[in-house]
Amino acid sequence: MASDSESDYEIELSEETRKILQQVMAEKEAETERFAALKRQAESDFDKAKQADxxxxxxxxxxxxxxxxxxxxxxxxxxxxxxxxxxxxxxxxxxxxxxxxxxxxxxxxxxxxxxxxxxxxxxxxxxxxxxxxxxxxxxxxxxxxxxxxxxxxxxxxxxxxxxxxxxxxxxxxxxxxxxxxxxxxxxxxxxxxxxxxxxxxxxxxxxxxxxxxxxxxxxxxxxxxxxxxxxx
CATH class of the missing domain: 3.40.50.150 (Vaccinia Virus protein VP39)
Structure with missing residues (x-):
């Protein structure tokens, strides 16, 4: 049976992992939105879209x-x-x-x-x-x-x-x-x-x-x- 200290460590690690996953998903979502906005811009004004780097x-x-x-x-x-x-x-x-x-x-x-x-x-x-x-x-x-x-x-x-x-x-x-x-x-x-x-x-x-x-x-x-x- 795990000790209290080991259990606390496992809970803390799980929470940290959850935060990392949330951050990765948020960054991915933000990137998707940036490209969606850029694509809309390209459709309306391609000269501005060329400013992408x-x-x-x-x-x-x-x-x-x-x-x-x-x-x-x-x-x-x-x-x-x-x-x-x-x-x-x-x-x-x-x-x-x-x-x-x-x-x-x-x-x-x-x-x-x-x-x-x-x-x-x-x-x-x-x-x-x-x-x-x-x-x-x-x-x-x-x-x-x-x-x-x-x-x-x-x-x-x-x-x-x-x-x-x-x-x-x-x-x-x-x-x-x-x-x-x-x-x-x-x-x-x-x-x-x-x-x-x-x-x-x-x-x-x-x-x-x-x-x-x-x-x-x-x-x-x-x-x-x-x-x-x-x-x-």
Whole structure:
């Protein structure tokens, strides 16, 4: 039979657990309401919705979400703008923080910009959001409309595995314009050999993440970048 002190401890622990659960549920409810409000705003005034930033989106580690820091996001967004014009099509694959930053940088109004992402929270961007699962590289909305028509792609496969990268490459090859479509991959340094074998070049730009990562990250391009030259 438990002593009085042990019983008190168990009751106290149960109460503490209850408080933690209540806090988690309250935070989740608040986040849901923020997104509902943002979605309503997007429906009424999309220009205001573009002011959304990544602070609204908590990282989900189960989805391998690790957002870029602001400097990296801005550099990627600027690189996309520097290599496109007002009639270009830009796609950010599994790189929502680059997309969100790009949308805040006043891109050309006639440019078509999409985010391919598994996380449906990003559907606040309406038609610019394409639900994407790397496991099905040739199955997504707008495949027929965008096939072979994308001018610039930023891709960041969610997992550091040959399978994930290979399937993302399949999507990239479906989307990019033959010969002229430019692609910038951001992924772990351990994926270098596979990307080099696919004719990508290791650049001098190393993406950084908001919370830091234990894995070294690199970037790879299929074009000669002025701001991200080849690593010597």
């Amino acid at each position: 990544m602070s609204l989106f908590t990282e989900n580690w189960q989805l391998s979400q690790f957002w870029y820091d602001d400097e990296t996001s801005r550099a990627l967004g600027q690189e996309a703008l520097d290599n496109t014009d007002d009639s270009s099509v830009i796609v950010c694959i599994s790189s929502p923080s680059a997309f969100v930053k790009l949308m805040s940088m006043d891109p050309p109004k006639n440019a078509k910009i999409y985010v391919f992402e598994f996380d449906t929270r990003f559907d606040i961007y309406g038609e610019q959001f394409v639900h994407y699962d790397f496991n099905h590289p040739d199955s997504f909305r707008l495949l027929n409309e965008l096939k072979g028509k994308v001018d610039y792609i930023i891709a960041d496969p969610p997992f550091l595995s040959d399978e994930c990268l290979t399937k993302t490459l399949e999507t990239v090859d479906l989307l990019r314009k033959p010969e002229t479509g430019k692609v910038l991959f951001c992924t772990g340094a351990k994926m270098t050999d596979l990307l080099l074998s696919r004719q990508y070049t290791l650049t001098s730009f190393d993406p950084k993440h908001r919370g830091g990562l234990s894995n070294d990250f690199r970037s790879y391009s299929n074009y000669a970048s002025i701001k991200f030259p080849a690593r010597q």
